[in-house]
Amino acid sequence: MRANGIDALHMFNNNLYSLVILDVNLPGVDGWGVLGLIRKTSQVKIMMLTARGRLVDKVKGLDAGADDYLIKPFEFPELLARVRSMLRRGQERIEEATMKVADLELDLGRRRAYRGTTRIDLSTKEFSLLHLLLSRSGQVMTRSQIISLVWDVNFDCDTNVIEVSIRRLRAKVDDPFENKLIHTIRGVGYVLEDRS
Incomplete structure:
Protein backbone atom coordinates (compact mmCIF):
# COMPACT_ATOMS: atom_id res chain seq x y z
CA MET A 1 0.00 0.00 0.00
CA GLU A 96 -16.20 1.90 -23.14
CA ALA A 97 -13.60 4.48 -22.05
CA THR A 98 -11.37 5.51 -24.94
CA MET A 99 -9.03 8.39 -25.71
CA LYS A 100 -8.58 9.68 -29.24
CA VAL A 101 -6.47 12.18 -31.19
CA ALA A 102 -6.80 12.18 -35.00
CA ASP A 103 -6.93 8.48 -35.98
CA LEU A 104 -5.00 7.35 -32.88
CA GLU A 105 -7.25 5.67 -30.34
CA LEU A 106 -6.41 4.22 -26.93
CA ASP A 107 -8.89 1.72 -25.51
CA LEU A 108 -8.37 1.98 -21.74
CA GLY A 109 -10.64 -0.90 -20.82
CA ARG A 110 -8.89 -3.39 -23.12
CA ARG A 111 -5.48 -1.68 -22.95
CA ARG A 112 -5.16 -1.57 -26.74
CA ALA A 113 -4.05 1.11 -29.20
CA TYR A 114 -5.13 1.65 -32.80
CA ARG A 115 -4.22 3.92 -35.72
CA GLY A 116 -7.39 3.78 -37.77
CA THR A 117 -8.15 0.06 -38.07
CA THR A 118 -4.54 -0.99 -37.41
CA ARG A 119 -3.98 -2.45 -33.96
CA ILE A 120 -0.70 -1.45 -32.29
CA ASP A 121 0.84 -3.76 -29.70
CA LEU A 122 2.44 -1.84 -26.81
CA SER A 123 4.48 -2.85 -23.78
CA THR A 124 3.19 -1.81 -20.35
CA LYS A 125 5.52 1.21 -20.22
CA GLU A 126 4.71 2.20 -23.82
CA PHE A 127 1.00 2.07 -22.98
CA SER A 128 1.56 4.23 -19.86
CA LEU A 129 3.66 6.72 -21.85
CA LEU A 130 1.08 6.96 -24.65
CA HIS A 131 -1.72 7.27 -22.09
CA LEU A 132 0.10 10.18 -20.46
CA LEU A 133 0.74 11.98 -23.76
CA LEU A 134 -2.84 11.42 -24.96
CA SER A 135 -4.35 12.56 -21.67
CA ARG A 136 -2.42 15.82 -22.03
CA SER A 137 -2.81 16.20 -25.79
CA GLY A 138 -1.54 19.57 -26.96
CA GLN A 139 0.37 20.13 -23.71
CA VAL A 140 4.16 19.97 -23.80
CA MET A 141 5.43 17.43 -21.27
CA THR A 142 8.94 17.97 -19.91
CA ARG A 143 11.37 15.10 -19.31
CA SER A 144 11.00 15.51 -15.53
CA GLN A 145 7.20 15.40 -15.77
CA ILE A 146 7.32 12.24 -17.86
CA ILE A 147 9.88 10.66 -15.50
CA SER A 148 7.75 11.38 -12.42
CA LEU A 149 4.46 10.24 -13.96
CA VAL A 150 5.54 7.17 -15.96
CA TRP A 151 8.62 6.01 -14.06
CA ASP A 152 9.49 6.10 -10.38
CA VAL A 153 9.66 9.62 -8.97
CA ASN A 154 13.23 8.91 -7.85
CA PHE A 155 14.32 7.60 -11.26
CA ASP A 156 17.70 8.86 -12.51
CA CYS A 157 16.86 11.76 -14.86
CA ASP A 158 20.35 11.66 -16.40
CA THR A 159 19.63 8.45 -18.31
CA ASN A 160 18.28 8.49 -21.87
CA VAL A 161 15.37 6.19 -21.04
CA ILE A 162 12.80 8.78 -22.17
CA GLU A 163 14.45 9.33 -25.54
CA VAL A 164 14.69 5.57 -26.10
CA SER A 165 11.07 5.03 -25.02
CA ILE A 166 9.78 7.88 -27.22
CA ARG A 167 11.76 6.47 -30.16
CA ARG A 168 10.23 3.01 -29.64
CA LEU A 169 6.74 4.48 -29.25
CA ARG A 170 7.15 6.54 -32.43
CA ALA A 171 8.29 3.45 -34.32
CA LYS A 172 4.93 1.86 -33.55
CA VAL A 173 2.55 4.83 -33.43
CA ASP A 174 4.01 7.29 -35.98
CA ASP A 175 6.59 5.80 -38.36
CA PRO A 176 4.22 3.50 -40.33
CA PHE A 177 1.71 6.35 -40.81
CA GLU A 178 1.74 9.59 -42.79
CA ASN A 179 0.31 11.85 -40.07
CA LYS A 180 2.91 12.17 -37.27
CA LEU A 181 1.43 12.86 -33.83
CA ILE A 182 4.37 12.76 -31.37
CA HIS A 183 6.52 15.88 -31.67
CA THR A 184 9.78 16.93 -30.00
CA ILE A 185 9.97 20.44 -28.57
CA ARG A 186 13.74 20.96 -28.51
CA GLY A 187 15.12 21.77 -25.08
CA VAL A 188 11.71 21.31 -23.45
CA GLY A 189 10.11 17.91 -24.00
CA TYR A 190 7.42 16.19 -26.06
CA VAL A 191 3.85 16.83 -27.13
CA LEU A 192 1.23 14.64 -28.77
CA GLU A 193 -1.05 16.60 -31.09
CA ASP A 194 -2.58 16.55 -34.56
CA ARG A 195 -0.77 19.10 -36.75
CA SER A 196 -2.30 18.00 -40.05
Whole structure:
Protein backbone atom coordinates (compact mmCIF):
# COMPACT_ATOMS: atom_id res chain seq x y z
CA MET A 1 0.00 0.00 0.00
CA ARG A 2 1.29 3.48 -0.90
CA ALA A 3 1.55 6.00 1.93
CA ASN A 4 1.49 9.43 0.27
CA GLY A 5 -0.21 11.40 -2.46
CA ILE A 6 2.75 11.44 -4.86
CA ASP A 7 3.00 7.65 -4.75
CA ALA A 8 -0.78 7.39 -5.23
CA LEU A 9 -0.57 9.52 -8.38
CA HIS A 10 2.38 7.46 -9.64
CA MET A 11 0.38 4.25 -9.19
CA PHE A 12 -2.69 5.75 -10.85
CA ASN A 13 -0.70 6.85 -13.91
CA ASN A 14 0.94 3.45 -14.31
CA ASN A 15 -2.05 1.17 -13.81
CA LEU A 16 -5.67 0.89 -14.87
CA TYR A 17 -8.23 1.09 -12.06
CA SER A 18 -12.01 0.70 -12.05
CA LEU A 19 -12.31 2.48 -8.71
CA VAL A 20 -10.07 4.56 -6.44
CA ILE A 21 -10.49 4.72 -2.64
CA LEU A 22 -8.76 7.90 -1.56
CA ASP A 23 -7.94 9.02 1.98
CA VAL A 24 -8.15 12.80 2.44
CA ASN A 25 -5.28 12.89 4.97
CA LEU A 26 -2.38 11.82 2.74
CA PRO A 27 1.07 13.33 3.35
CA GLY A 28 2.78 15.22 0.54
CA VAL A 29 -0.12 15.84 -1.82
CA ASP A 30 -3.34 15.44 0.21
CA GLY A 31 -6.44 13.62 -0.97
CA TRP A 32 -8.03 16.81 -2.32
CA GLY A 33 -4.95 17.45 -4.47
CA VAL A 34 -4.85 13.86 -5.73
CA LEU A 35 -8.58 14.03 -6.53
CA GLY A 36 -8.11 17.26 -8.51
CA LEU A 37 -5.17 15.89 -10.52
CA ILE A 38 -6.96 12.62 -11.32
CA ARG A 39 -10.07 14.49 -12.43
CA LYS A 40 -8.02 16.45 -14.99
CA THR A 41 -7.47 13.26 -17.01
CA SER A 42 -9.91 10.59 -15.83
CA GLN A 43 -13.52 9.95 -14.85
CA VAL A 44 -12.67 6.82 -12.83
CA LYS A 45 -14.96 6.22 -9.85
CA ILE A 46 -13.49 7.79 -6.68
CA MET A 47 -14.57 7.26 -3.07
CA MET A 48 -13.16 9.66 -0.46
CA LEU A 49 -12.42 8.39 3.05
CA THR A 50 -12.13 10.94 5.84
CA ALA A 51 -12.73 11.62 9.50
CA ARG A 52 -14.12 15.05 8.52
CA GLY A 53 -17.86 14.58 8.82
CA ARG A 54 -19.03 18.17 8.49
CA LEU A 55 -21.51 18.95 5.72
CA VAL A 56 -19.11 21.51 4.21
CA ASP A 57 -16.43 18.81 3.82
CA LYS A 58 -18.88 16.40 2.15
CA VAL A 59 -20.00 19.10 -0.27
CA LYS A 60 -16.36 20.00 -1.01
CA GLY A 61 -15.53 16.38 -1.86
CA LEU A 62 -18.55 15.80 -4.06
CA ASP A 63 -18.20 19.15 -5.84
CA ALA A 64 -14.51 18.40 -6.50
CA GLY A 65 -15.47 15.24 -8.38
CA ALA A 66 -15.72 12.45 -5.80
CA ASP A 67 -18.46 9.90 -6.52
CA ASP A 68 -18.93 8.90 -2.89
CA TYR A 69 -17.81 10.07 0.54
CA LEU A 70 -17.40 7.71 3.51
CA ILE A 71 -16.77 9.03 7.01
CA LYS A 72 -14.46 7.29 9.49
CA PRO A 73 -14.99 5.24 11.52
CA PHE A 74 -17.02 2.97 9.26
CA GLU A 75 -17.99 -0.68 9.21
CA PHE A 76 -16.13 -2.75 6.60
CA PRO A 77 -19.33 -4.33 5.19
CA GLU A 78 -20.62 -0.82 4.39
CA LEU A 79 -17.40 0.01 2.52
CA LEU A 80 -17.71 -3.20 0.46
CA ALA A 81 -21.38 -2.53 -0.30
CA ARG A 82 -20.59 1.00 -1.50
CA VAL A 83 -17.73 -0.31 -3.66
CA ARG A 84 -20.03 -2.90 -5.26
CA SER A 85 -22.68 -0.25 -5.89
CA MET A 86 -20.19 2.17 -7.49
CA LEU A 87 -18.75 -0.54 -9.73
CA ARG A 88 -22.23 -1.56 -10.90
CA ARG A 89 -23.08 2.06 -11.75
CA GLY A 90 -19.85 2.66 -13.64
CA GLN A 91 -19.12 -0.67 -15.32
CA GLU A 92 -20.54 0.14 -18.75
CA ARG A 93 -18.85 3.55 -18.94
CA ILE A 94 -15.48 2.19 -17.78
CA GLU A 95 -15.52 -0.61 -20.35
CA GLU A 96 -16.20 1.90 -23.14
CA ALA A 97 -13.60 4.48 -22.05
CA THR A 98 -11.37 5.51 -24.94
CA MET A 99 -9.03 8.39 -25.71
CA LYS A 100 -8.58 9.68 -29.24
CA VAL A 101 -6.47 12.18 -31.19
CA ALA A 102 -6.80 12.18 -35.00
CA ASP A 103 -6.93 8.48 -35.98
CA LEU A 104 -5.00 7.35 -32.88
CA GLU A 105 -7.25 5.67 -30.34
CA LEU A 106 -6.41 4.22 -26.93
CA ASP A 107 -8.89 1.72 -25.51
CA LEU A 108 -8.37 1.98 -21.74
CA GLY A 109 -10.64 -0.90 -20.82
CA ARG A 110 -8.89 -3.39 -23.12
CA ARG A 111 -5.48 -1.68 -22.95
CA ARG A 112 -5.16 -1.57 -26.74
CA ALA A 113 -4.05 1.11 -29.20
CA TYR A 114 -5.13 1.65 -32.80
CA ARG A 115 -4.22 3.92 -35.72
CA GLY A 116 -7.39 3.78 -37.77
CA THR A 117 -8.15 0.06 -38.07
CA THR A 118 -4.54 -0.99 -37.41
CA ARG A 119 -3.98 -2.45 -33.96
CA ILE A 120 -0.70 -1.45 -32.29
CA ASP A 121 0.84 -3.76 -29.70
CA LEU A 122 2.44 -1.84 -26.81
CA SER A 123 4.48 -2.85 -23.78
CA THR A 124 3.19 -1.81 -20.35
CA LYS A 125 5.52 1.21 -20.22
CA GLU A 126 4.71 2.20 -23.82
CA PHE A 127 1.00 2.07 -22.98
CA SER A 128 1.56 4.23 -19.86
CA LEU A 129 3.66 6.72 -21.85
CA LEU A 130 1.08 6.96 -24.65
CA HIS A 131 -1.72 7.27 -22.09
CA LEU A 132 0.10 10.18 -20.46
CA LEU A 133 0.74 11.98 -23.76
CA LEU A 134 -2.84 11.42 -24.96
CA SER A 135 -4.35 12.56 -21.67
CA ARG A 136 -2.42 15.82 -22.03
CA SER A 137 -2.81 16.20 -25.79
CA GLY A 138 -1.54 19.57 -26.96
CA GLN A 139 0.37 20.13 -23.71
CA VAL A 140 4.16 19.97 -23.80
CA MET A 141 5.43 17.43 -21.27
CA THR A 142 8.94 17.97 -19.91
CA ARG A 143 11.37 15.10 -19.31
CA SER A 144 11.00 15.51 -15.53
CA GLN A 145 7.20 15.40 -15.77
CA ILE A 146 7.32 12.24 -17.86
CA ILE A 147 9.88 10.66 -15.50
CA SER A 148 7.75 11.38 -12.42
CA LEU A 149 4.46 10.24 -13.96
CA VAL A 150 5.54 7.17 -15.96
CA TRP A 151 8.62 6.01 -14.06
CA ASP A 152 9.49 6.10 -10.38
CA VAL A 153 9.66 9.62 -8.97
CA ASN A 154 13.23 8.91 -7.85
CA PHE A 155 14.32 7.60 -11.26
CA ASP A 156 17.70 8.86 -12.51
CA CYS A 157 16.86 11.76 -14.86
CA ASP A 158 20.35 11.66 -16.40
CA THR A 159 19.63 8.45 -18.31
CA ASN A 160 18.28 8.49 -21.87
CA VAL A 161 15.37 6.19 -21.04
CA ILE A 162 12.80 8.78 -22.17
CA GLU A 163 14.45 9.33 -25.54
CA VAL A 164 14.69 5.57 -26.10
CA SER A 165 11.07 5.03 -25.02
CA ILE A 166 9.78 7.88 -27.22
CA ARG A 167 11.76 6.47 -30.16
CA ARG A 168 10.23 3.01 -29.64
CA LEU A 169 6.74 4.48 -29.25
CA ARG A 170 7.15 6.54 -32.43
CA ALA A 171 8.29 3.45 -34.32
CA LYS A 172 4.93 1.86 -33.55
CA VAL A 173 2.55 4.83 -33.43
CA ASP A 174 4.01 7.29 -35.98
CA ASP A 175 6.59 5.80 -38.36
CA PRO A 176 4.22 3.50 -40.33
CA PHE A 177 1.71 6.35 -40.81
CA GLU A 178 1.74 9.59 -42.79
CA ASN A 179 0.31 11.85 -40.07
CA LYS A 180 2.91 12.17 -37.27
CA LEU A 181 1.43 12.86 -33.83
CA ILE A 182 4.37 12.76 -31.37
CA HIS A 183 6.52 15.88 -31.67
CA THR A 184 9.78 16.93 -30.00
CA ILE A 185 9.97 20.44 -28.57
CA ARG A 186 13.74 20.96 -28.51
CA GLY A 187 15.12 21.77 -25.08
CA VAL A 188 11.71 21.31 -23.45
CA GLY A 189 10.11 17.91 -24.00
CA TYR A 190 7.42 16.19 -26.06
CA VAL A 191 3.85 16.83 -27.13
CA LEU A 192 1.23 14.64 -28.77
CA GLU A 193 -1.05 16.60 -31.09
CA ASP A 194 -2.58 16.55 -34.56
CA ARG A 195 -0.77 19.10 -36.75
CA SER A 196 -2.30 18.00 -40.05
